[in-house]
Amino acid sequence: xxxxxxxxxxxxxxxxxxxxxxxxxxxxxxxxxxxxxxxxxxxxxxxxxxxxxxxxxxxxxxxxxxxxxxxxxxxxxxxxxxxxxxxxxxxxxxxxxxxxxxxxxxxxxxxxxxxxxxxxxxxxxxxxxxxxxxxxxxxxxxxxxxxxxxxxxxxxxxxxxxxxxxxxxxxxxxxxxxxxxxxxxxxxxxxxxxxxxxxxxxxxxxxxxxxxxxxxxxxxxxxxxxxxxxxxxxxxxxxxxxxxxxxxxxxxxxxx
Ligand SMILES: [Zn+2]
Numbered sequence: 001x002x003x004x005x006x007x008x009x010x011x012x013x014x015x016x017x018x019x020x021x022x023x024x025x026x027x028x029x030x031x032x033x034x035x036x037x038x039x040x041x042x043x044x045x046x047x048x049x050x051x052x053x054x055x056x057x058x059x060x061x062x063x064x065x066x067x068x069x070x071x072x073x074x075x076x077x078x079x080x081x082x083x084x085x086x087x088x089x090x091x092x093x094x095x096x097x098x099x100x101x102x103x104x105x106x107x108x109x110x111x112x113x114x115x116x117x118x119x120x121x122x123x124x125x126x127x128x129x130x131x132x133x134x135x136x137x138x139x140x141x142x143x144x145x146x147x148x149x150x151x152x153x154x155x156x157x158x159x160x161x162x163x164x165x166x167x168x169x170x171x172x173x174x175x176x177x178x179x180x181x182x183x184x185x186x187x188x189x190x191x192x193x194x195x196x197x198x199x200x201x202x203x204x205x206x207x208x209x210x211x212x213x214x215x216x217x218x219x220x221x222x223x224x225x226x227x228x229x230x231x232x233x234x235x236x237x238x239x240x241x242x243x244x245x246x247x248x249x250x251x252x253x254x255x256x
Contacts, residue, residue: 038208040094043242046208056210062245063203064125067218070199070254077196077255078151078217079107082115082189087181091172094207095119095240096233098167099178104188106141106149108215113141113149118188122234124154125206125241126199126218133222134230136241137191138206148205149215153192158224163190168232193221200253206242220254 038046038053047057056062081104088099097119104115117140124136135155142148163186170181197220204212 040239040241046210049208053208053210055204055212056208059204059210059212060248061203061212061250062210063206063214063216064127064242064244065201065203065247065252066127066130066244067199067252068127068129070252072256073200073253075198075200075253075255076109078198080151080189080192081105081107082187084185084187087166087170087184087186088178089167089170089172089181090178091174091176091236093175095121095237096167096171098186098188100188106151108149108217111143111149113143113147115188116140116142118191120233120237121206121241122230122237122239123241125244126152126154127244128154132241135225135233137223139188139192146213147215148213149217151192152216152218154219154222155225155230156222157227157230160226160229161191161224163187164225164229168229171233171236173236191223193219193223195219195221197221197255201247201250203245203250 038049044057046053047055083104085098085101085104090097090099097117099117100115102114106113106115119138119140121136121138122134124133126136133154133156137153137155139151139153140148141150166181166184166186170179170184172179199216199218199220201216202212203214203216204210205214
Protein backbone atom coordinates (compact mmCIF):
# COMPACT_ATOMS: atom_id res chain seq x y z
CA UNK A 1 0.00 0.00 0.00
CA UNK A 2 1.58 3.35 -1.03
CA UNK A 3 1.18 6.57 0.91
CA UNK A 4 -1.67 7.91 -1.21
CA UNK A 5 -3.81 4.79 -0.91
CA UNK A 6 -2.85 4.58 2.75
CA UNK A 7 -4.28 8.05 3.37
CA UNK A 8 -7.37 7.19 1.35
CA UNK A 9 -7.86 4.13 3.52
CA UNK A 10 -7.69 6.10 6.76
CA UNK A 11 -10.91 6.97 8.57
CA UNK A 12 -12.31 10.36 7.52
CA UNK A 13 -11.29 12.17 10.69
CA UNK A 14 -7.64 11.16 10.28
CA UNK A 15 -7.27 12.00 6.58
CA UNK A 16 -6.28 15.61 7.25
CA UNK A 17 -3.68 14.82 9.91
CA UNK A 18 0.00 14.31 9.17
CA UNK A 19 1.39 11.04 7.93
CA UNK A 20 3.75 10.63 10.89
CA UNK A 21 0.81 10.87 13.27
CA UNK A 22 -1.46 8.37 11.57
CA UNK A 23 1.06 5.73 10.47
CA UNK A 24 1.72 4.23 13.93
CA UNK A 25 -2.00 3.72 14.52
CA UNK A 26 -2.23 1.85 11.23
CA UNK A 27 0.76 -0.28 12.18
CA UNK A 28 -0.91 -1.00 15.50
CA UNK A 29 -4.06 -2.08 13.68
CA UNK A 30 -2.07 -4.41 11.41
CA UNK A 31 -0.17 -5.84 14.38
CA UNK A 32 -3.46 -6.39 16.19
CA UNK A 33 -4.88 -8.22 13.20
CA UNK A 34 -1.93 -10.63 13.24
CA UNK A 35 -2.05 -10.82 17.00
CA UNK A 36 -5.68 -11.88 16.97
CA UNK A 37 -4.90 -15.07 15.04
CA UNK A 38 -5.89 -18.16 16.99
CA UNK A 39 -5.44 -21.88 16.57
CA UNK A 40 -6.29 -25.23 18.13
CA UNK A 41 -2.81 -25.80 19.59
CA UNK A 42 -3.47 -23.65 22.65
CA UNK A 43 -7.21 -22.99 23.11
CA UNK A 44 -6.62 -22.14 26.79
CA UNK A 45 -4.76 -19.03 25.55
CA UNK A 46 -7.57 -17.67 23.35
CA UNK A 47 -8.75 -15.32 26.08
CA UNK A 48 -5.29 -13.72 26.29
CA UNK A 49 -4.91 -13.02 22.57
CA UNK A 50 -7.17 -9.99 22.44
CA UNK A 51 -9.55 -8.01 24.64
CA UNK A 52 -12.37 -9.01 22.27
CA UNK A 53 -11.71 -12.67 23.14
CA UNK A 54 -12.07 -12.08 26.88
CA UNK A 55 -15.17 -14.29 27.16
CA UNK A 56 -13.03 -17.30 26.15
CA UNK A 57 -11.35 -17.19 29.60
CA UNK A 58 -13.79 -15.18 31.75
CA UNK A 59 -17.14 -16.52 30.49
CA UNK A 60 -19.21 -18.75 32.75
CA UNK A 61 -21.46 -20.11 29.98
CA UNK A 62 -18.93 -21.52 27.54
CA UNK A 63 -19.22 -24.28 24.94
CA UNK A 64 -18.73 -27.11 24.18
CA UNK A 65 -19.67 -29.17 27.25
CA UNK A 66 -19.87 -32.80 28.26
CA UNK A 67 -23.51 -33.88 27.80
CA UNK A 68 -24.15 -35.82 30.99
CA UNK A 69 -26.86 -36.02 33.67
CA UNK A 70 -29.43 -34.04 31.67
CA UNK A 71 -32.76 -33.03 33.19
CA UNK A 72 -35.67 -34.74 31.41
CA UNK A 73 -38.06 -32.15 30.17
CA UNK A 74 -41.05 -31.74 27.85
CA UNK A 75 -39.37 -30.00 24.93
CA UNK A 76 -41.16 -29.04 21.76
CA UNK A 77 -39.24 -30.53 18.81
CA UNK A 78 -37.32 -28.02 16.69
CA UNK A 79 -39.17 -27.37 13.44
CA UNK A 80 -36.73 -27.55 10.56
CA UNK A 81 -37.53 -25.90 7.25
CA UNK A 82 -34.62 -26.40 4.89
CA UNK A 83 -34.73 -26.29 1.08
CA UNK A 84 -32.08 -27.29 -1.40
CA UNK A 85 -29.24 -24.80 -1.60
CA UNK A 86 -26.57 -24.19 -4.25
CA UNK A 87 -23.30 -25.57 -2.92
CA UNK A 88 -21.18 -22.60 -1.79
CA UNK A 89 -18.17 -23.80 0.13
CA UNK A 90 -15.01 -22.38 1.69
CA UNK A 91 -12.06 -23.35 3.82
CA UNK A 92 -11.74 -20.51 6.37
CA UNK A 93 -8.50 -21.84 7.83
CA UNK A 94 -10.31 -23.34 10.84
CA UNK A 95 -12.93 -25.56 9.18
CA UNK A 96 -14.84 -26.35 5.98
CA UNK A 97 -17.93 -24.13 5.82
CA UNK A 98 -20.99 -24.35 3.55
CA UNK A 99 -22.93 -21.08 3.29
CA UNK A 100 -26.72 -21.03 3.10
CA UNK A 101 -29.09 -18.76 1.20
CA UNK A 102 -32.09 -16.89 2.70
CA UNK A 103 -35.23 -18.98 3.18
CA UNK A 104 -33.83 -21.84 5.26
CA UNK A 105 -34.84 -21.56 8.88
CA UNK A 106 -35.78 -23.34 12.10
CA UNK A 107 -38.43 -22.60 14.71
CA UNK A 108 -37.06 -23.06 18.21
CA UNK A 109 -39.59 -22.38 20.99
CA UNK A 110 -41.64 -20.39 18.45
CA UNK A 111 -38.69 -18.18 17.53
CA UNK A 112 -37.49 -18.07 13.94
CA UNK A 113 -33.77 -18.48 13.31
CA UNK A 114 -32.37 -18.26 9.74
CA UNK A 115 -29.67 -20.72 8.66
CA UNK A 116 -26.42 -18.87 7.89
CA UNK A 117 -23.94 -21.70 7.38
CA UNK A 118 -22.85 -25.10 8.57
CA UNK A 119 -19.37 -26.42 9.26
CA UNK A 120 -17.47 -29.40 10.65
CA UNK A 121 -15.28 -30.39 13.58
CA UNK A 122 -12.86 -33.31 13.97
CA UNK A 123 -13.17 -34.84 16.55
CA UNK A 124 -16.57 -33.88 18.04
CA UNK A 125 -16.62 -30.87 20.37
CA UNK A 126 -19.54 -31.94 22.59
CA UNK A 127 -18.93 -35.16 24.45
CA UNK A 128 -21.60 -37.57 25.63
CA UNK A 129 -20.87 -38.93 29.12
CA UNK A 130 -17.20 -38.23 28.56
CA UNK A 131 -17.00 -39.83 25.12
CA UNK A 132 -16.05 -38.10 21.87
CA UNK A 133 -17.58 -38.92 18.52
CA UNK A 134 -15.35 -38.88 15.42
CA UNK A 135 -16.91 -35.67 14.09
CA UNK A 136 -19.62 -33.04 14.66
CA UNK A 137 -21.56 -30.71 12.33
CA UNK A 138 -22.78 -27.29 13.48
CA UNK A 139 -25.72 -25.65 11.70
CA UNK A 140 -25.53 -21.98 12.67
CA UNK A 141 -28.75 -19.88 12.70
CA UNK A 142 -29.47 -16.31 13.70
CA UNK A 143 -32.68 -14.55 14.78
CA UNK A 144 -33.60 -10.89 14.26
CA UNK A 145 -32.27 -9.94 17.71
CA UNK A 146 -28.83 -11.35 16.87
CA UNK A 147 -29.03 -14.47 19.06
CA UNK A 148 -27.77 -17.69 17.56
CA UNK A 149 -29.22 -21.19 17.56
CA UNK A 150 -26.84 -23.97 16.63
CA UNK A 151 -27.98 -27.49 15.77
CA UNK A 152 -25.22 -29.99 16.54
CA UNK A 153 -25.03 -33.42 14.93
CA UNK A 154 -22.55 -36.08 15.99
CA UNK A 155 -21.09 -38.24 13.23
CA UNK A 156 -20.15 -41.91 13.67
CA UNK A 157 -18.43 -44.40 11.43
CA UNK A 158 -20.84 -46.42 9.27
CA UNK A 159 -22.43 -46.02 5.85
CA UNK A 160 -21.22 -43.34 3.46
CA UNK A 161 -23.37 -40.18 3.41
CA UNK A 162 -23.93 -39.04 -0.20
CA UNK A 163 -24.72 -35.42 0.58
CA UNK A 164 -21.56 -35.18 2.64
CA UNK A 165 -19.59 -36.68 -0.26
CA UNK A 166 -20.79 -33.89 -2.59
CA UNK A 167 -19.37 -31.40 -0.08
CA UNK A 168 -16.14 -33.36 0.41
CA UNK A 169 -15.65 -33.55 -3.39
CA UNK A 170 -15.71 -29.74 -3.53
CA UNK A 171 -13.85 -28.89 -0.32
CA UNK A 172 -10.71 -26.77 -0.74
CA UNK A 173 -7.66 -28.22 1.05
CA UNK A 174 -6.18 -24.73 1.60
CA UNK A 175 -7.66 -21.53 3.06
CA UNK A 176 -9.85 -20.10 0.31
CA UNK A 177 -12.55 -17.58 -0.58
CA UNK A 178 -16.07 -18.95 -1.02
CA UNK A 179 -16.47 -20.95 -4.20
CA UNK A 180 -19.69 -21.94 -5.92
CA UNK A 181 -19.73 -25.51 -7.19
CA UNK A 182 -21.48 -24.99 -10.53
CA UNK A 183 -25.02 -26.34 -10.86
CA UNK A 184 -24.77 -28.47 -7.77
CA UNK A 185 -27.56 -28.27 -5.19
CA UNK A 186 -27.53 -30.03 -1.85
CA UNK A 187 -30.21 -30.56 0.79
CA UNK A 188 -28.84 -29.84 4.28
CA UNK A 189 -31.73 -31.91 5.74
CA UNK A 190 -29.79 -35.01 4.61
CA UNK A 191 -27.16 -34.18 7.23
CA UNK A 192 -29.60 -34.31 10.16
CA UNK A 193 -30.87 -37.43 11.96
CA UNK A 194 -34.57 -38.26 11.59
CA UNK A 195 -35.16 -38.63 15.34
CA UNK A 196 -35.82 -35.14 16.76
CA UNK A 197 -34.75 -36.01 20.35
CA UNK A 198 -32.11 -33.58 21.52
CA UNK A 199 -30.11 -32.03 24.34
CA UNK A 200 -30.57 -28.30 24.96
CA UNK A 201 -28.54 -25.76 26.88
CA UNK A 202 -27.41 -22.16 26.64
CA UNK A 203 -23.79 -21.50 25.78
CA UNK A 204 -21.29 -19.82 23.51
CA UNK A 205 -19.48 -19.89 20.22
CA UNK A 206 -16.79 -22.60 20.39
CA UNK A 207 -14.30 -20.34 18.59
CA UNK A 208 -13.08 -16.82 19.47
CA UNK A 209 -14.66 -14.45 20.42
CA UNK A 210 -16.53 -17.19 22.41
CA UNK A 211 -19.63 -14.93 22.69
CA UNK A 212 -22.31 -16.26 25.04
CA UNK A 213 -25.24 -15.91 22.65
CA UNK A 214 -25.96 -19.48 21.56
CA UNK A 215 -29.03 -21.68 22.10
CA UNK A 216 -27.53 -25.13 21.63
CA UNK A 217 -29.57 -28.08 20.34
CA UNK A 218 -27.54 -31.30 20.04
CA UNK A 219 -29.33 -34.26 18.50
CA UNK A 220 -29.22 -37.42 20.61
CA UNK A 221 -28.90 -39.70 17.53
CA UNK A 222 -25.66 -39.52 15.58
CA UNK A 223 -25.49 -39.69 11.80
CA UNK A 224 -23.43 -42.29 9.94
CA UNK A 225 -20.59 -41.41 7.59
CA UNK A 226 -17.92 -43.73 6.25
CA UNK A 227 -14.40 -44.19 7.60
CA UNK A 228 -13.05 -42.83 4.29
CA UNK A 229 -15.17 -39.69 4.74
CA UNK A 230 -13.81 -39.16 8.26
CA UNK A 231 -10.27 -39.60 6.97
CA UNK A 232 -10.78 -37.19 4.07
CA UNK A 233 -11.67 -34.39 6.47
CA UNK A 234 -8.91 -35.33 8.91
CA UNK A 235 -6.33 -34.95 6.15
CA UNK A 236 -7.23 -31.25 5.89
CA UNK A 237 -8.01 -30.58 9.57
CA UNK A 238 -6.16 -33.04 11.84
CA UNK A 239 -7.72 -31.40 14.93
CA UNK A 240 -10.27 -28.58 15.15
CA UNK A 241 -12.21 -29.09 18.38
CA UNK A 242 -12.22 -26.90 21.50
CA UNK A 243 -11.99 -28.88 24.79
CA UNK A 244 -15.15 -29.20 26.92
CA UNK A 245 -15.91 -26.34 29.31
CA UNK A 246 -17.47 -26.43 32.81
CA UNK A 247 -21.27 -26.42 32.99
CA UNK A 248 -21.22 -24.06 36.00
CA UNK A 249 -24.71 -22.86 37.01
CA UNK A 250 -26.49 -24.03 33.87
CA UNK A 251 -29.14 -26.61 33.14
CA UNK A 252 -28.73 -29.30 30.52
CA UNK A 253 -32.15 -30.45 29.30
CA UNK A 254 -33.17 -33.43 27.21
CA UNK A 255 -36.47 -34.41 25.65
CA UNK A 256 -38.42 -37.16 27.40
ZN1 LIG B 1 -18.57 -25.20 15.24
